Amino acid sequence: MKGEHPLLVITLVFLHVVNGCPHVCTCNSKAKTVDCRGRGLTEVPSILYFDMQELYLQNNRIRTVHPMAFREATALKVLDLSNNSIASLADGAFQGLHNLVVLNLANNSIQDIDKRLFISLRSLSELNLSFNHITSLPGALGNDIKNLTRLSVRHNRLQKLDRTLVEPLSKLQALFIHNNPWICDCQIIGFKLWLESFLFKGGTIDDIKCQQPDELLETDLRKVPYEIFQTCPSSSYNHLLASIHHTDSTHKASRLHVQSDHAGESLPECEPKQRPRPVNLRHAIATVVITGVVCGIVCLMMLAAAVYGCAYAAIMAKYHRELKDVDQLPPTTEQGSPEEKEPLDSNIA
Structure with missing residues (x-):
């Protein structure tokens, strides 16, 4: 019986290695997922089976990701490393993950990103780098992950973002860049133009508020007028x-x-x-002048008509008064008085 225990242990270890499931994790071979959340891990497990598609490593104490850490997980599509203590990502940390679609590195302590870190992630669609200490993104980011549709760099230390970095991201649909100390000076002109084009094409973006200069504090870059940049070098x-x-x-x-x-x-x-904008301006001025002249003539004609009407009314009123006075006079007699007729009558008799 005593000899059977070492054999049993060896057998279990052999089966464990063949299965490829880390002993502190929960694996579902049917769903092809490995759940290592909140297990107190300080590094990425070294035993991972090759056809695994989802790996959850959030809420651990991982500080660094070494080169070829996922060399055995070539079928991986979802990798979640959020809520760890990752301060560095070695060049080649994600080497071999050609099928990776979602990568979550949020809530870590990442400061610098190697320019070749994402070079092998040709299928990557979603990248979350929020809540880190990143001061700049690698210039080749857009060329390395051209299939990216969602990018989040919220709550970092980015002060600028070069237009040449984001222009190659032709499939990008959503960009989240809130809460970074953006400096809205001459160096951000190109990015502002790209933002407007991105929004015109139907892209989604959260606010991007300037922290410098002081006169633009908390002003959204999209609302900064282009006249502000007239002082920039020619x-x-x-x-x-x-x-x-x-x-x-x-x-x-x-x-x-x-x-x-x-x-x-x-x-x-x-x-x-x-x-020909100047011609349109002259036409507008000429239209205003002609309209004023016509209105003036109409007003004069209306005034003349009013004066004529008043004069005519006054004349007619006077005429009617005089006519009324004439009608009230007593009638005049054409024959003489009785006294004047008597002598005539006597002579005739």
Whole structure:
């Protein structure tokens, strides 16, 4: 019996290794998930079976992720390392995870991200880096994970985000960047332009409030007028104007293209009609002047009519009064009085 115990232990260890489930974790071979949440782990388990698709390591005390830590989990699609104490991620930490779709690194102590950290994550769709101490993102981020649809970098120490970093993210649908100490100076012009284009295309974003300069404190970058950047170096401001012109031209071209499909008109025939703004201004001034003159003439005519009406009414009233006075006079007799007729009558007799 005593000899059977070591054999039993060896057998169990062998089965455990073959199964690939860490002894402190809960594994579901049918769902292909490994649950290691809140187990007090200080590092990523070294035994992981190759066809595992979901690995949950949050709420532990992991401080670092070593190179090739997930070399045996090539089928992994969901990896959650949130709520740990991770301060560093070695180059190659996620090497081999070509099928990874969701990566959660929120609520850690990450400060720097190696420029090649995400190079093998070609299928990554969601990346959560919130609640860390990140001061900058690797410049090749957009080129390494072009299939990214959701990115969260909330509650970090980012002061700027370069336009060239996010432009390659053509599939991005949602960007969460709230609560970072953004500096809204000349270096953020390109990112502001990208934001407006991103929103125009239907993207989702939370607020991005400036912390510097003082006059823009707590102002959302999207509401900062472009006139603020007129003091920028000429090269930066010229780039801004060129970008705005390019964006406007693109939008106009798209609208005119749609109109031409319906009306059979081409862009060269329509474009010149939108340019002569000074002519429109002169037309507006001429319209105002002509309108004023016409209104003045109408007012004078109305005044003359009123004066004529009053004069006519006064004359007619006087005429009616005189006519009334004439009607009230006593009638005059054409024959003489009786005294004057008597001598005549006597002579006739």
